Amino acid sequence: MSSNTKSSEQPMAKDFSSFLSLEGASRKKSPLKSLLRFMGGDMISLGGGLPHPSTFPFYSLSAEVKSMDPTLNAESATNNTKAASALGDLVTVPHGPQPGKIENLSASLQYGIGTGIKSLREFCKEHVNQMHRPQYQDWDVILSAGNTDAFAKTIAMLCSRGDKILVEEWTYPAALEMIDPLGVGHVPVKMDGEGMSAVALKDLLDNWGSTPEQANDTKPCVVYLIPTGQNPTGATMSIQRRRDIMQVAQEHNLILIEDDPYYYLQFFAGEDEQKDGQTNGTSENSQSGWVPSLLSMDTDGRVIRLDTFSKTLAPGCRVGYMSMNAHFCTIAQYHNEVTIQQPSGFSQALLAEMLISHWGQEGYTRYLFENVRTEYLKRSQHLQMCYNKYVVPQFASFIKPSAGMFIWIKVHVDQHPRYGTVSDSALMLEVFRSCVENNVLMVPGWQFSCKPKPADIDPSDVLNVWFDDQATYLRATFAYASFEQMEQAMARFGQSLSKTFAA
Ligand SMILES: Cc1ncc(COP(=O)(O)O)c(C=O)c1O
Known part of the structure; x- marks a missing residue:
């Protein structure tokens, strides 16, 4: 796979082959899948065991979805479920030929290569390009079945039994539950109101080996981070913190796993009227929009960014996308080919049709900005208001979140x-x-x-x-x-x- 957004001024990704686990380094393209590239044109395939689409009992796939037509009254579309439903768009994926570039239903429901269907993968890649502007040439995107799946694949690619990864001192339990049985350990790094401390990370790595527990361990080279609306603390890294983390990553040659499901749930400075207390994160993003991701600062290809539609569309879609250097992308593709193959064809078909034919890049970004974000902003403000009304400050406190779904209450x-x-x-x-x-x-x-x-x-x-x-x-x-x-x-x-x- 190669990037379709190359700029010749940008560097190529560094070679991170030496970071691969034995499993990652051993992944090979499935020979069966290799035949798929000959299909199409005049080729008569008696090859791959693809079921015949006439046996698929699904004639079309339809859903009524939120309309992102800018000409509709945004007020009534957001405020009232009934009104929104009346203003919904009917999205239909036909069984037969589709005009345009989106796969028809039988193609989306068929076996395919491990990247996910072409149209949706390209949409996600263009979205990543517009949102994050990766700074090296050979980055790429592959679809996943959500960040849980993407994280598991990333760990398999990079970690072997006995390795340890660096994590925030309070972290997403499922990540630890995933790695523990594999014999992959974790080393906590101190946090503050902006998430993982770059100073603590540097200090830990500069002095690695100086404690008895570290004496027999090789220095970790993989960091797992939830940089925006962190789960559980709600912390969001400031731009400077992100730069500092990137600097430590370059200095110590680290791979960063940027697990960012709450990226689009950002509350910008000035939106939150409450004047009390600190903010859990930065307000630097207020004027320029979304806070820059770690991927956007990566000139080496050392960030593996995990995005998911779980918090922006619905968790049951089980679709997400991984953005990273093309070499890692290929390994993840091979891993997909022997595990999930692809996210569900129904999900992919519906998402492609909705996102590409109905919403477009502009509609999707507007949806994230105007709907998802603002809903959680209102909710966050409401919970904080109630908290302040009922909880005696002497007994507990929290740092105001500037993204995500959580408040992290410290009991005094x-x-x-x-x-x-x-x-x-x-x-x-x-x-x-x-x-x-x-x-x-x-x-x-x-x-x-x-x-x-x-x-x-x-x-x-x-x-x-x-x-x-x-x-x-x-x-x-x-x-x-x-x-x-x-x-x-x-x-x-x-x-x-x-x-x-x-x-
Ligand atoms: C930090 C983090 N990563 C991953 C996930 C799971 O994401 P997905 O539904 O895409 O698997 C969650 C969900 O709570 C999460 O908080």
Whole structure:
């Protein structure tokens, strides 16, 4: 595969072959798939075992989707489900020949190569080009079945049993749960309100080998980051932080896995009227739009950027896309060919038709900017307003998020009358139990901890387990509950805290 957006002034990606795991280095193109390139034109194929499309019982695929026609009244389209439905566009993927460049339904439902269908992959690549302007020539894009799938493939490509990757000190638990059984370890890097600290990362790597735990480990060369609206802390890296991380990555020759599902859920400075407290992230992006990604700063081909439609369209689509150097892309393609093959043909067909024929690049970007982002901005503001109304500041605090779906609430256990006489974990467990009794659920902070879980704990026994004394946090999301429920939840949380702290 080669980039269709080459600029001869840009450098080529560096050679990162030496970073490949044995598995990554051994991946080969499937010989069966190699025959596909001869298909078309006058070729009569008696080759690949493709089922005959006449046996597909799907004559067409239709969905009513949000219209992004700029001439429609945006107000009524966003505010009211009924109105939006009346203003919806009917997207139909026909069985037979399609005018234009989009595959017809039988083509999308057929076996294909591991890159995903051409039209959707090209749409995603052009979107990446417009949003991130990669700064080297041979970057490319491949479709995935979402970031969970893309992360698993990335780890398989780069890591072997016994390797360790660097992660934010509070991180997405599924990432750790994915790598642990593979024997791939993780090393936490300190965070602040802007996510992973570049100073801490540099310090750790500059002094690698100086502690007994590190003595037998090779220096990690892969970093897993969630740079925007981080899960769980809500932190967003400032532009400067991103530059600093890139600098450390160049200095220590690192590969960065940029897992960025919340990228389009950014709240820009000035949009949030609340004046209190710090902001969890930067406001530098306010005038120029979206904060620059790590991919956009990468001149070497060392960033593997993972995007997903899960938070922008729907998680059930199970479609995402990976942007990275062409060599890594080819390996991911070979991996796809022997695992998922491609994301579901139904999803790809519908997304291609909606995004290309109905919305276009402009409509999709406008949808992200005007709809997805603003919905979560309103939700975030509402939860914060309710929090401020009901929670006594002495007992808990959070840093305002500037992206994502989460607030990361720090419980001030040191204000508890029994602080110091029992462990912080015991106090947090009391807070959590009280919340559950009071019918408000948040995720215990320890679930995002990088510390190894003691073998004798059953992590599913959440009412009796709190294993990390440092994890004096609860993660709350403003993504899902109704506005009324958010208010009720914060009222209950405030009561639970006050009750626990009175004990
Ligand atoms: C950081 C992070 N990565 C990946 C995912 C999963 O994404 P996907 O649905 O694309 O697999 C999530 C979802 O919560 C997430 O928070």
